[in-house]
Amino acid sequence: MKVIILENYDEVSREAARIIARQVLRKPASVLGLATGSTPEGTYANLARMCDEGLISFQEVVSYNLDEYVGLKPEHEQSYSYFMKQKLFDHIDIRPENTHLLSGIAEDVQRECDAYEMAIDRSGGIDLQLLGIGGNGHIAFNEPSDAFAPSTHRVKLDERTCADNARFFDRVEDVPSHALSMGIGSIMRARSILLLATGKNKAEAIRNTVQGPVTPQVPASVLQLHPDVTLLIDAEAASLLLAQTEAESNA
Ligand code: PGA
Numbered sequence: 001m002k003v004i005i006l007e008n009y010d011e012v013s014r015e016a017a018r019i020i021a022r023q024v025l026r027k028p029a030s031v032l033g034l035a036t037g038s039t040p041e042g043t044y045a046n047l048a049r050m051c052d053e054g055l056i057s058f059q060e061v062v063s064y065n066l067d068e069y070v071g072l073k074p075e076h077e078q079s080y081s082y083f084m085k086q087k088l089f090d091h092i093d094i095r096p097e098n099t100h101l102l103s104g105i106a107e108d109v110q111r112e113c114d115a116y117e118m119a120i121d122r123s124g125g126i127d128l129q130l131l132g133i134g135g136n137g138h139i140a141f142n143e144p145s146d147a148f149a150p151s152t153h154r155v156k157l158d159e160r161t162c163a164d165n166a167r168f169f170d171r172v173e174d175v176p177s178h179a180l181s182m183g184i185g186s187i188m189r190a191r192s193i194l195l196l197a198t199g200k201n202k203a204e205a206i207r208n209t210v211q212g213p214v215t216p217q218v219p220a221s222v223l224q225l226h227p228d229v230t231l232l233i234d235a236e237a238a239s240l241l242l243a244q245t246e247a248e249s250n251a
Pocket residue numbers: 036037038039040132133134135138139140
């Protein structure tokens with residue numbers, strides 16, 4: 001696991017965009033796993049600018065998003081489908097038919113999840129998976145639990161996740177209680193993984209991810225076992241990591 005500590009959110013966003021740009025330049029038909037949430041917004045803005053300036057093209061890129069809220073239609077302003085259009089897809093030259101998101105309104109949930117896994121497989125697997133991390137250590141919507149989910153599935157959202165995401169809704173009661181999410185297995189099958197985290201409220205999750213035991217109670221800790229993971233974090237998200245490292249080196 002490579003941990004890169006940068007000064008702030010803007011630095012993290014710029015470096016993340018550079019890593020994704022390099023991937024797309026090396027392999028124009030890359031399969032990208034994409035994430036939502038506040039964290040990747042700056043990365044997407046940088047990618048849109050690079051595309052606008054003619055530095056990179058997404059014409060051959062295929063994308064799969066990590067998750068979607070159950071019950072929200074794609075046009076809903078808080079759906080991840082809407083988010084992706086607003087923050088990235090409408091600003092780059094990716095083909096709409098090459099972008100994939102789980103449907104939050106699928107009637108047959110199992111079928112939707114199975115079809116998603118098969119589609120990723122048919123595309124050749126994910127080359128680069130972008131991740132955020134929840135304050136509770138979740139990746140995608142894989143919440144702390146007793147086992148690692150092997151594949152795309154329906155999840156009940158944690159209380160902390162609902163509270164964290166309430167800022168996007170009028171009331172905390174409006175946050176959907178369930179989501180469809182790629183599983184830990186789906187994420188671990190990606191050839192490379194880039195996780196972004198900024199701010200103090202991610203510090204504990206980052207420490208547990210990097211320095212804690214591998215446990216489904218901290219879903220992101222599984223990344224310790226992946227052969228190609230880069231963590232791009234800012235000084236605040238790294239603060240508890242540094243404290244522990246200093247304590248160790250003083251011991
Ligand atoms: P955030 O969410 O980027 O909005 O902090 C990250 C996540 O919950 O995975």
